[in-house]
Amino acid sequence: MSKILMKGNEAVAKAAINAGCRLYFAYPITPQSELIEYMAKMMPTVNGTFLQAESEVSAINMVYGAAGCGKRVMTSSSSPGVSLKMEGISYLAGAQLPCVIINVQRGGPGLGDIQPAQGDYFQATKGGGHGDYRLIVLAPASVQEFADMASDAFDLADKYRNPVMILADGMLGQMMEPVEFKTPKTDEEIEELGRQHEDWCICPNQDGDLKHHHEINSLEIDPLVLEQHVIKLYKKYDQIEANEIRYETHNINDDNEIVVASFGTASRVVRSAVDELNAEGHSIGMVRPITVWPFPYEEIAKSIGPKVKKVYVFELNTGQMLEDVKLAVSGKVPVEFWGKVGGIVFTPAEIKEKLQACF
Numbered sequence: 001m002s003k004i005l006m007k008g009n010e011a012v013a014k015a016a017i018n019a020g021c022r023l024y025f026a027y028p029i030t031p032q033s034e035l036i037e038y039m040a041k042m043m044p045t046v047n048g049t050f051l052q053a054e055s056e057v058s059a060i061n062m063v064y065g066a067a068g069c070g071k072r073v074m075t076s077s078s079s080p081g082v083s084l085k086m087e088g089i090s091y092l093a094g095a096q097l098p099c100v101i102i103n104v105q106r107g108g109p110g111l112g113d114i115q116p117a118q119g120d121y122f123q124a125t126k127g128g129g130h131g132d133y134r135l136i137v138l139a140p141a142s143v144q145e146f147a148d149m150a151s152d153a154f155d156l157a158d159k160y161r162n163p164v165m166i167l168a169d170g171m172l173g174q175m176m177e178p179v180e181f182k183t184p185k186t187d188e189e190i191e192e193l194g195r196q197h198e199d200w201c202i203c204p205n206q207d208g209d210l211k212h213h214h215e216i217n218s219l220e221i222d223p224l225v226l227e228q229h230v231i232k233l234y235k236k237y238d239q240i241e242a243n244e245i246r247y248e249t250h251n252i253n254d255d256n257e258i259v260v261a262s263f264g265t266a267s268r269v270v271r272s273a274v275d276e277l278n279a280e281g282h283s284i285g286m287v288r289p290i291t292v293w294p295f296p297y298e299e300i301a302k303s304i305g306p307k308v309k310k311v312y313v314f315e316l317n318t319g320q321m322l323e324d325v326k327l328a329v330s331g332k333v334p335v336e337f338w339g340k341v342g343g344i345v346f347t348p349a350e351i352k353e354k355l356q357a358c359f
Contacts (some may be wrong), residue, residue: 001213003178008143008168010178012102013042015150016074018184021100022048023073025057025062029081030114031170032104036076056081060088060101067097069218072190073153076102078170079120080111083128084312089163090129094095094182094218096233098157098197100150102163104173107195107343115343116170118264121320124167125293132230132315134237136164136244137293139263143177145290152296158196160240167292177313207344247299251278254305256285258358261300261325262288262314266345270314275349282359283307299357300328308333311359314351315339 007013013035016024024039029173036052043050053059059075066073077085082103087333092099104264105120107113122128124137136156146168153164179309185193202214220226250271252259262270267288274284287303289296311329313322319337340346 003180005176006143006175007034007176009104009145010038011143011147012150012166012168012315013038015147015181016100017042017046017048017155018181018231019151019154020072020185020190021074021154022046023066023071024048024075025051025059025066025073026057026075026077027053027081028145029078031106031116031173032076032078032102034173035102035104048290051151056084057088060085063099064088064092064097067092067099068095068202070194070201072193073182074100074102076104078104078106079108079117082120084121086118086123086129089135090131091218092163093129093133093135093233094131094217095216097163097216098154098161100153100157101163103165103167103317105169107341113343114170116172116265116316116345117341117343118169118266118316119318119320119341120167121317124165124297125324132260133315134162134235134240134293136160136162137167137291138164138242138246139167139290139292140172141263141265141267141288143175144179146172147179147181149157149269156244157191161200162236162240167264169265170343200322207230222353241294244291245294245297245299248288248290249299249303250274250288251283251305252284252285252287252305253283254307255283256303256308257282258284258355259300259303259308259311260284260286260314260355261289261311262286263292263321266314266316269307269346269348270351272348273355276348276352277355283353288311289321295324295328297324297328300325301330301332304329304332312358313334313337313354314346316345317341
Protein backbone atom coordinates (compact mmCIF):
# COMPACT_ATOMS: atom_id res chain seq x y z
CA MET A 1 0.00 0.00 0.00
CA SER A 2 1.41 3.40 -0.97
CA LYS A 3 1.96 6.18 1.53
CA ILE A 4 -0.08 9.39 1.60
CA LEU A 5 1.27 12.77 2.67
CA MET A 6 -1.08 14.04 5.39
CA LYS A 7 -1.26 16.31 8.41
CA GLY A 8 -1.24 14.51 11.72
CA ASN A 9 -4.75 15.71 12.58
CA GLU A 10 -6.15 14.36 9.32
CA ALA A 11 -4.15 11.14 9.44
CA VAL A 12 -5.42 10.11 12.87
CA ALA A 13 -8.98 10.93 11.78
CA LYS A 14 -8.67 8.74 8.69
CA ALA A 15 -7.10 5.95 10.73
CA ALA A 16 -9.93 6.11 13.28
CA ILE A 17 -12.52 5.71 10.52
CA ASN A 18 -10.54 2.78 9.11
CA ALA A 19 -10.53 1.24 12.60
CA GLY A 20 -14.32 1.26 12.75
CA CYS A 21 -15.12 4.59 14.40
CA ARG A 22 -18.62 5.53 13.24
CA LEU A 23 -19.55 8.03 15.93
CA TYR A 24 -17.61 11.22 16.60
CA PHE A 25 -18.63 14.14 18.80
CA ALA A 26 -16.47 17.22 19.35
CA TYR A 27 -16.21 21.00 19.49
CA PRO A 28 -13.67 23.04 17.47
CA ILE A 29 -10.46 24.30 19.03
CA THR A 30 -7.03 25.07 17.60
CA PRO A 31 -4.64 23.30 16.93
CA GLN A 32 -6.82 20.24 16.30
CA SER A 33 -9.48 21.85 14.10
CA GLU A 34 -8.39 19.92 10.97
CA LEU A 35 -9.34 16.71 12.78
CA ILE A 36 -12.92 17.80 13.37
CA GLU A 37 -13.11 19.21 9.82
CA TYR A 38 -11.95 15.89 8.36
CA MET A 39 -14.52 13.96 10.39
CA ALA A 40 -17.28 16.37 9.36
CA LYS A 41 -16.46 15.70 5.72
CA MET A 42 -15.73 11.97 5.80
CA MET A 43 -18.03 10.40 8.42
CA PRO A 44 -21.15 10.71 6.21
CA THR A 45 -19.33 8.81 3.43
CA VAL A 46 -19.10 5.69 5.65
CA ASN A 47 -22.62 5.99 7.11
CA GLY A 48 -21.11 7.36 10.30
CA THR A 49 -22.37 10.17 12.52
CA PHE A 50 -20.53 13.44 13.02
CA LEU A 51 -21.99 15.96 15.42
CA GLN A 52 -20.47 19.26 16.44
CA ALA A 53 -21.68 19.58 20.00
CA GLU A 54 -22.57 22.90 21.59
CA SER A 55 -19.64 22.52 24.00
CA GLU A 56 -16.89 20.16 25.07
CA VAL A 57 -19.03 19.15 28.05
CA SER A 58 -21.84 18.11 25.72
CA ALA A 59 -19.44 16.27 23.43
CA ILE A 60 -17.98 14.04 26.15
CA ASN A 61 -21.43 13.15 27.46
CA MET A 62 -22.48 12.18 23.93
CA VAL A 63 -19.44 9.91 23.93
CA TYR A 64 -20.72 8.39 27.18
CA GLY A 65 -24.07 7.59 25.59
CA ALA A 66 -22.57 6.10 22.42
CA ALA A 67 -19.99 4.06 24.35
CA GLY A 68 -22.80 2.72 26.52
CA CYS A 69 -24.32 1.29 23.36
CA GLY A 70 -21.10 -0.61 22.64
CA LYS A 71 -20.09 1.50 19.64
CA ARG A 72 -16.61 2.64 18.62
CA VAL A 73 -16.76 6.33 19.47
CA MET A 74 -14.17 9.11 19.57
CA THR A 75 -13.79 12.72 20.57
CA SER A 76 -10.90 15.14 20.23
CA SER A 77 -9.89 18.52 21.54
CA SER A 78 -6.93 20.58 22.70
CA SER A 79 -5.80 21.33 26.24
CA PRO A 80 -8.51 23.75 27.56
CA GLY A 81 -11.20 21.70 25.84
CA VAL A 82 -9.95 18.48 27.40
CA SER A 83 -10.11 20.19 30.80
CA LEU A 84 -13.82 20.75 30.22
CA LYS A 85 -14.26 17.07 29.35
CA MET A 86 -12.66 15.81 32.55
CA GLU A 87 -15.82 15.26 34.57
CA GLY A 88 -17.25 13.16 31.74
CA ILE A 89 -13.97 11.26 31.40
CA SER A 90 -14.17 10.32 35.08
CA TYR A 91 -17.75 9.10 34.49
CA LEU A 92 -16.60 7.04 31.50
CA ALA A 93 -13.83 5.42 33.54
CA GLY A 94 -16.18 4.80 36.46
CA ALA A 95 -18.76 3.16 34.21
CA GLN A 96 -16.03 1.19 32.38
CA LEU A 97 -16.93 2.51 28.96
CA PRO A 98 -14.51 2.11 26.03
CA CYS A 99 -13.79 5.20 23.95
CA VAL A 100 -10.92 7.15 22.40
CA ILE A 101 -10.02 10.73 23.38
CA ILE A 102 -7.42 12.71 21.45
CA ASN A 103 -5.65 15.69 22.99
CA VAL A 104 -3.60 17.82 20.59
CA GLN A 105 -1.88 19.83 23.32
CA ARG A 106 -1.25 23.57 23.24
CA GLY A 107 0.44 26.03 25.58
CA GLY A 108 -1.13 26.75 28.96
CA PRO A 109 -2.26 27.12 31.69
CA GLY A 110 -5.63 28.74 31.05
CA LEU A 111 -6.32 29.54 27.43
CA GLY A 112 -2.56 29.87 26.90
CA ASP A 113 -1.74 29.96 23.20
CA ILE A 114 -2.11 27.70 20.17
CA GLN A 115 1.52 26.53 19.96
CA PRO A 116 2.69 22.98 20.77
CA ALA A 117 3.33 21.97 24.38
CA GLN A 118 3.37 18.94 26.66
CA GLY A 119 1.85 20.54 29.72
CA ASP A 120 -1.09 18.10 29.99
CA TYR A 121 0.98 15.11 31.11
CA PHE A 122 -0.21 15.36 34.71
CA GLN A 123 -3.81 15.80 33.58
CA ALA A 124 -3.66 12.70 31.38
CA THR A 125 -1.64 10.34 33.57
CA LYS A 126 -2.51 11.38 37.11
CA GLY A 127 -6.26 11.79 36.67
CA GLY A 128 -7.48 15.22 35.59
CA GLY A 129 -10.96 14.25 36.70
CA HIS A 130 -12.11 13.28 40.18
CA GLY A 131 -11.82 9.96 41.97
CA ASP A 132 -9.58 6.92 41.67
CA TYR A 133 -9.30 5.99 38.02
CA ARG A 134 -6.79 5.55 35.21
CA LEU A 135 -6.71 6.24 31.49
CA ILE A 136 -4.52 4.28 29.12
CA VAL A 137 -2.41 7.09 27.61
CA LEU A 138 -0.46 6.75 24.34
CA ALA A 139 2.12 9.36 23.29
CA PRO A 140 2.95 9.33 19.55
CA ALA A 141 6.16 10.82 18.12
CA SER A 142 5.38 10.78 14.39
CA VAL A 143 2.39 11.15 12.10
CA GLN A 144 2.68 7.44 11.23
CA GLU A 145 2.63 6.49 14.90
CA PHE A 146 -0.26 8.90 15.52
CA ALA A 147 -2.28 7.12 12.84
CA ASP A 148 -1.29 3.63 13.99
CA MET A 149 -2.34 4.48 17.53
CA ALA A 150 -5.92 5.14 16.43
CA SER A 151 -6.62 1.45 15.83
CA ASP A 152 -4.47 0.44 18.82
CA ALA A 153 -6.43 2.81 21.03
CA PHE A 154 -9.80 1.38 20.01
CA ASP A 155 -8.55 -2.17 20.50
CA LEU A 156 -7.19 -1.37 23.97
CA ALA A 157 -10.39 0.47 24.92
CA ASP A 158 -12.49 -2.55 23.92
CA LYS A 159 -10.13 -5.07 25.54
CA TYR A 160 -10.19 -3.39 28.93
CA ARG A 161 -13.49 -1.47 28.76
CA ASN A 162 -11.59 1.71 29.52
CA PRO A 163 -11.14 5.16 27.98
CA VAL A 164 -7.89 5.56 26.04
CA MET A 165 -6.25 8.93 25.42
CA ILE A 166 -3.81 9.73 22.63
CA LEU A 167 -1.63 12.54 23.98
CA ALA A 168 -0.33 14.40 20.93
CA ASP A 169 0.60 18.08 20.55
CA GLY A 170 0.15 20.97 18.16
CA MET A 171 3.40 20.22 16.36
CA LEU A 172 2.32 16.66 15.56
CA GLY A 173 -1.20 17.72 14.65
CA GLN A 174 0.01 20.30 12.14
CA MET A 175 3.07 18.63 10.59
CA MET A 176 2.79 16.64 7.36
CA GLU A 177 4.52 13.29 6.85
CA PRO A 178 3.99 10.25 4.62
CA VAL A 179 1.58 7.75 6.20
CA GLU A 180 0.68 4.18 5.35
CA PHE A 181 -2.78 3.18 6.55
CA LYS A 182 -4.09 -0.16 7.71
CA THR A 183 -6.82 -1.86 5.68
CA PRO A 184 -10.21 -0.37 6.63
CA LYS A 185 -12.55 -2.61 8.58
CA THR A 186 -15.60 -3.84 6.70
CA ASP A 187 -19.17 -3.21 7.85
CA GLU A 188 -19.35 -6.87 8.87
CA GLU A 189 -16.22 -6.57 10.99
CA ILE A 190 -17.57 -3.45 12.67
CA GLU A 191 -20.85 -5.21 13.47
CA GLU A 192 -18.93 -8.11 14.97
CA LEU A 193 -16.98 -5.68 17.16
CA GLY A 194 -20.27 -4.35 18.49
CA ARG A 195 -21.59 -7.83 19.26
CA GLN A 196 -18.62 -8.43 21.55
CA HIS A 197 -20.11 -5.87 23.97
CA GLU A 198 -23.64 -7.30 24.16
CA ASP A 199 -23.05 -8.89 27.57
CA TRP A 200 -22.81 -5.46 29.18
CA CYS A 201 -24.00 -2.67 26.83
CA ILE A 202 -27.56 -1.38 26.65
CA CYS A 203 -28.09 -2.71 23.10
CA PRO A 204 -29.95 -4.70 22.00
CA ASN A 205 -32.87 -4.19 24.35
CA GLN A 206 -35.30 -6.75 23.02
CA ASP A 207 -38.44 -8.47 24.31
CA GLY A 208 -38.80 -12.16 25.00
CA ASP A 209 -35.94 -14.46 25.91
CA LEU A 210 -33.34 -11.91 24.80
CA LYS A 211 -34.65 -9.11 27.00
CA HIS A 212 -32.17 -7.55 29.40
CA HIS A 213 -31.78 -4.36 31.38
CA HIS A 214 -28.07 -3.65 31.50
CA GLU A 215 -27.34 -0.56 33.55
CA ILE A 216 -24.66 1.95 32.60
CA ASN A 217 -23.83 3.90 35.72
CA SER A 218 -21.00 5.29 37.81
CA LEU A 219 -23.13 6.15 40.86
CA GLU A 220 -22.89 3.87 43.90
CA ILE A 221 -24.59 5.31 46.98
CA ASP A 222 -23.55 2.44 49.26
CA PRO A 223 -19.91 3.08 50.25
CA LEU A 224 -19.21 -0.65 50.59
CA VAL A 225 -20.43 -1.25 47.06
CA LEU A 226 -18.36 1.67 45.74
CA GLU A 227 -15.30 0.37 47.56
CA GLN A 228 -15.60 -3.00 45.86
CA HIS A 229 -16.15 -1.32 42.50
CA VAL A 230 -12.95 0.74 42.84
CA ILE A 231 -11.02 -2.37 43.95
CA LYS A 232 -12.30 -4.12 40.83
CA LEU A 233 -11.16 -1.20 38.67
CA TYR A 234 -7.67 -1.31 40.15
CA LYS A 235 -7.38 -5.05 39.53
CA LYS A 236 -8.04 -4.20 35.89
CA TYR A 237 -5.43 -1.45 35.98
CA ASP A 238 -2.94 -3.97 37.40
CA GLN A 239 -3.58 -6.15 34.33
CA ILE A 240 -2.98 -3.17 32.05
CA GLU A 241 0.31 -2.41 33.78
CA ALA A 242 1.36 -6.05 33.45
CA ASN A 243 0.48 -6.38 29.75
CA GLU A 244 0.44 -3.05 27.92
CA ILE A 245 3.60 -1.07 28.73
CA ARG A 246 5.21 0.21 25.52
CA TYR A 247 8.46 2.04 25.03
CA GLU A 248 11.36 2.54 22.64
CA THR A 249 15.05 2.41 23.53
CA HIS A 250 17.90 3.88 21.51
CA ASN A 251 21.60 3.11 22.01
CA ILE A 252 21.14 1.68 25.50
CA ASN A 253 24.33 -0.20 26.46
CA ASP A 254 26.82 -0.72 29.29
CA ASP A 255 29.04 2.12 28.06
CA ASN A 256 26.38 4.83 28.47
CA GLU A 257 27.51 7.80 30.51
CA ILE A 258 24.12 9.51 30.31
CA VAL A 259 20.60 8.19 29.78
CA VAL A 260 18.05 10.57 28.32
CA ALA A 261 14.26 10.33 28.66
CA SER A 262 11.76 12.20 26.51
CA PHE A 263 8.33 11.53 24.98
CA GLY A 264 6.19 12.56 22.03
CA THR A 265 7.44 14.78 19.23
CA ALA A 266 9.90 16.47 21.59
CA SER A 267 11.76 13.15 21.72
CA ARG A 268 12.62 13.47 18.02
CA VAL A 269 14.44 16.73 18.66
CA VAL A 270 16.25 15.16 21.61
CA ARG A 271 17.22 12.08 19.61
CA SER A 272 18.83 14.26 16.93
CA ALA A 273 21.11 15.82 19.55
CA VAL A 274 21.87 12.42 21.10
CA ASP A 275 22.87 11.01 17.70
CA GLU A 276 25.18 13.95 17.03
CA LEU A 277 26.93 13.54 20.38
CA ASN A 278 27.26 9.78 19.95
CA ALA A 279 28.83 10.38 16.53
CA GLU A 280 31.39 12.60 18.28
CA GLY A 281 32.47 9.78 20.56
CA HIS A 282 30.17 10.05 23.56
CA SER A 283 27.85 7.28 24.74
CA ILE A 284 24.32 8.42 25.47
CA GLY A 285 21.32 6.11 25.65
CA MET A 286 17.70 7.12 25.30
CA VAL A 287 14.36 5.79 26.52
CA ARG A 288 11.12 7.02 24.98
CA PRO A 289 7.93 6.03 26.79
CA ILE A 290 5.17 5.27 24.27
CA THR A 291 2.59 4.50 26.94
CA VAL A 292 2.92 7.28 29.49
CA TRP A 293 0.36 5.34 31.49
CA PRO A 294 1.15 2.61 32.17
CA PHE A 295 4.64 4.05 32.53
CA PRO A 296 7.80 1.99 31.77
CA TYR A 297 9.39 2.37 35.21
CA GLU A 298 11.26 -0.93 34.99
CA GLU A 299 12.76 -0.23 31.58
CA ILE A 300 14.14 3.13 32.71
CA ALA A 301 15.56 1.50 35.85
CA LYS A 302 17.22 -1.23 33.76
CA SER A 303 18.73 1.38 31.41
CA ILE A 304 20.99 2.73 34.19
CA GLY A 305 24.17 0.85 33.42
CA PRO A 306 27.40 0.74 35.46
CA LYS A 307 28.89 3.89 33.90
CA VAL A 308 25.78 6.10 33.92
CA LYS A 309 26.45 9.31 35.83
CA LYS A 310 23.15 11.09 35.21
CA VAL A 311 19.65 10.73 33.77
CA TYR A 312 18.50 13.78 31.84
CA VAL A 313 14.81 14.47 31.13
CA PHE A 314 13.65 16.81 28.37
CA GLU A 315 10.01 17.92 28.01
CA LEU A 316 8.00 20.81 26.65
CA ASN A 317 6.75 21.68 30.13
CA THR A 318 8.20 22.52 33.54
CA GLY A 319 8.95 18.89 34.43
CA GLN A 320 5.97 16.54 34.59
CA MET A 321 7.17 13.18 33.27
CA LEU A 322 10.24 14.08 35.33
CA GLU A 323 8.44 12.87 38.47
CA ASP A 324 7.83 9.41 36.98
CA VAL A 325 11.44 9.20 35.81
CA LYS A 326 12.64 10.04 39.33
CA LEU A 327 10.48 7.24 40.71
CA ALA A 328 12.01 4.85 38.18
CA VAL A 329 15.59 5.94 38.93
CA SER A 330 14.89 5.64 42.66
CA GLY A 331 17.91 7.72 43.69
CA LYS A 332 20.52 5.54 41.95
CA VAL A 333 21.96 8.51 40.03
CA PRO A 334 21.12 12.23 39.81
CA VAL A 335 18.19 13.19 37.58
CA GLU A 336 18.35 16.52 35.79
CA PHE A 337 15.64 18.31 33.80
CA TRP A 338 15.41 20.99 31.14
CA GLY A 339 12.34 22.07 29.24
CA LYS A 340 10.68 24.86 27.30
CA VAL A 341 7.19 26.25 27.89
CA GLY A 342 4.81 28.75 26.38
CA GLY A 343 4.55 26.80 23.14
CA ILE A 344 8.28 27.18 22.39
CA VAL A 345 10.02 24.07 21.05
CA PHE A 346 13.67 23.48 21.93
CA THR A 347 16.23 22.85 19.19
CA PRO A 348 18.78 20.02 18.81
CA ALA A 349 21.55 22.58 19.40
CA GLU A 350 20.03 23.57 22.76
CA ILE A 351 19.69 19.94 23.84
CA LYS A 352 23.24 19.23 22.71
CA GLU A 353 24.56 22.15 24.76
CA LYS A 354 22.82 20.87 27.91
CA LEU A 355 24.19 17.36 27.44
CA GLN A 356 27.73 18.54 26.63
CA ALA A 357 27.85 20.32 29.97
CA CYS A 358 27.56 16.89 31.64
CA PHE A 359 30.89 15.63 30.32
